[in-house]
Amino acid sequence: MHADRAEEWSPPDPESPLAEIDALSAEDYRAFMDELSAALGEAADAELAARPASERVADGLETARRGMRCATVSAEEAATVLDADLAGALESVGELQTQLGAVGFTLAREAAVRGLHQDVAMSLVDWLRVRCPWLSIQDAAQISAVVTVSQTPTTAMIGEAVADGSVPVHRAATVARTMTRLKSSLTPEQQEDYARIATAAAARTDLSDRDLGRVCHRLLEDLLEETEPEGRERTAIELRTVTRRRVASGLTRFTIDAPDGDAAIISGVLTSALAAPAPESKAQGDEGEGDGEGSGGAGGSGGGSIEPDTRLPGQRRYDALMTVIRRGVGNPGAPPSTARATVLLTIPFDPERGTPAGAASTMEGDYVPPRQAAELACSGDVTPVWLTADGEPLALGQDARFASPAQWKALAVRDGGCSFPGCSALPQWCDSHHLDHWARGGSTDVDRMALLCGRHHTHVHQRDLTATVSGGTVTWHV
Incomplete structure (x- = not known):
């Protein structure tokens, strides 16, 4: 102008x-x-x-919405944008995302301080996803992780870095989770020093997310190296963890940080005979030997020659580990005393044909191919649950105070976890709740029970909430 x-x-x-x-x-x-x-x-x-903060927030977000409507372009219009303008626009989008994340985090932090999620007996992650349905579990968990560490004075700088827009939420979450792991092994002064180092690294635009992860990992290594020998074992136990990350469709990566004593046990499994290559040849008609469990190798079937074991060393170690896990889950000779130790596999059933009617899934929602589902359903370490056409398991009733393991499994399949609105707790962490109180003559039948996590079980009893079950769906009257 x-x-x-x-x-x-x-x-x-x-x-x-x-x-x-x-x-x-x-x-x-x-x-x-x-x-x-x-x-x-x-x-x-x-x-x-x-002006009052509430007005500034509302007006600012409305202005941002209007601006985004102006910036929206179709694929055809985007094709007319020059290269330099296109790159500049993308950089601006990245800056705006960080600023918007800063505003969202600040509001979420204040909501947590006020305990808005606790008023409805929810975790902060679930509460955020109810208020913001488009927010993924991962994004909500990242916000929650940063909010949690921000409530401690020695690590509050992590949250402040997000609030002022200098660090994106996802990078701050990496730092927050690292500090959460290290907290019990650090003095307050060390917590502040470590948090300052990691936060400064997270704010550097020349460091990639992978580089930031390396910085955080190095802090862990330095802690172990600086710890006195007598305290190193205790520190290692405090730092034990298993993380899970989806690599791609059909493949999940687990990372284990184990203290030396436990690492020796795991290594013993991975280097045991279970991980050895299967024999490459057998005499024709030889029936073979073994304990009946197998290690998942290519060989092992009787009658005729056996093909060479083509598994890579890493694959053989994986098969050895799974063999031990399956034995533990199956627990031969001593069935689990509670259904929480049971792996459930839901399999749709066609009553007219009397055969499975589709792919199976675990209680976490992971897809299981039909052929593998049929194989797992025959093993002793997995409980197959056959579903009717409308997705409801057969109701089981017993004249008993507590739900039987079979009833609990039926509830787990029907409810898929905590039945309270907005809660994402898995079935393994839920209890069966009588919709009609036992002391008031309620019966222990599946159609008059529902799964509730510990938090919502208390919430329901405190407020004497009621629910109805219709067509396999639990509706809470809140």
């Missing part, structure tokens, strides 16, 4: 009341307009700062 005004500049008019301004050169005129614009901007900022 200033350049256009400069081009329209003409010789000064001596009679003009603005003769002093008209006497300015084009360069001076531009400088004058810049100063005027800055002064007006400062005045607007001062006026904005004087």
Whole structure:
């Protein structure tokens, strides 16, 4: 705008009341307009700062929405944008995402401080996803992780870095989780020093997410190296963990940090005979030997020659580990005393054909191919649950105070976890709740029970909430 005004500049008019301004050169005129614009901007900022925060947040977000509508372009329109403009626009989008994440985090942190999620007996993750349905579990968990560490004075700087827009939420979450792991092994002074180092690394744009992960990992290594020998074992136990990350469709990566003693046990399994290559040949008609469990290798079937074991070393170690896990889950000779130790596999059933009617799934929602489901359903370590056409398991009733393991399994399949609205607790962490209180004559039948996590079980009893079951769906009257 200033350049256009400069081009329209003409010789000064001596009679003009603005003769002093008209006497300015084009360069001076531009400088004058810049100063005027800055002064007006400062005045607007001062006026904005004087307004209530609730108005500023609402107006600012509405302005942002209008701006995004203006910035929305179709694929055809985007094709007309020049390369430099396209790159610049993408950089601006990244900056806006960080700023929007900062606002969202600040509001979520305040909601957590006020205990809004606790008022409805929810975790912060579940509460955020109810308020923001488009938010993924991972994104909500990242916000929750940063909010949690921000409540400790020694690590509050992590949250402040997100709030001022210098660190994106997902990078701050990496730092937050690292500090949560290290917290019990650090003094308050060390917590502050470690948090400052990691937060500074997270704010550096020249460090990738992988590089940030390496920085956080190095902090863990340094802690173990600096710890006195007598305290190193205790520190290692505090740092034990298993993390799970989806690599791609059909493949999940587990990472284990194990203290040396436990690592020796795991290594013993991975280097045991279970991980050895299967024999490459057998005499024709030899029936073979073994304990009947197998290690998952290519060989092992009787009658005729056996093909060479083509498994890679890593695959053989995996098969050895799974063999031990399956034995533990199956627990031969001593069935689990509670259904929480049972792996459930739901398999749709076609009553007309008397055969499975589709792919199976675990209680976590993971897809299991039909052929593998049929194989797992025959093993002793997995409990197959056959579903009716409308997805409801057969109701089981017993004249008993507590739900039987079979009833609990039926509830787990029907409810899929905690039945309270908005809760994402898995079935393994839920208890069976009588919709009609036992003391009031309620019966222990599947159609009059529902799964509730510990938090919501208490919440329901405290408020004497009721629910109805219709068509395999539990509806809570809240």
